[in-house]
Amino acid sequence: MVARWQAELGMAAFLAVIGVITITGALEYGVGWSPSGPEPGAFPFYMGIIVLVASLANGLRAALPLLRPGLWAERPFLKPEQLRLVLGFTLPIFGLVVASLMLGLYVGMALYLFGTLVFQNRYPVLKASLIAGAAPVFAYFLIERTFRVAMLKGPLEAWLGL
Helix, strand or coil: CCEHHHHHHHHHHHHHHHHHHHHHHHHCCCCCEECCEECCCHHHHHHHHHHHHHHHHHHHHHHHHHHCCCCCCCCECCCHHHHHHHHHHHHHHHHHHHHHHHHCHHHHHHHHHHHHHHHHCCCCHHHHHHHHHHHHHHHHHHHHHHCCCCCCCCHHHHHHCC
16 A cells, blocks of 8 residues: 555655746747747746645655654555545546447447446436437537537447437
């Protein structure tokens, strides 16, 4: 099991890298003051500095258990029941993304809704099927017909000529 301080130290390191990347990218565009105002990289540069400093502070705070064992060093990052809840949310979302890329957004939406309604919310299969079938149809007419915004299509939409 991952201890909380390890997870926090890892996230602080990850965000410090993001801050350094932001600062480095901003330097390419200039971070000073020009006759017309701040150069294009000024805002990202200062945001990168804020992210870097904050992540270093969080990293130091996360490293305290190394300096003073017993402070909160052994508190788990996630308990098993919390991990189950997190995975119960993230795995279906990952499935939605994969299904949408392979089969199209509307088919992915229908599969995601059906799965979450039946397996997580214990809906009856018939009720879940009706909701999972109606929601993508509604979304199609709202997004594609009303607002005229094309969304990701798959083989079913191509077969239906949508």
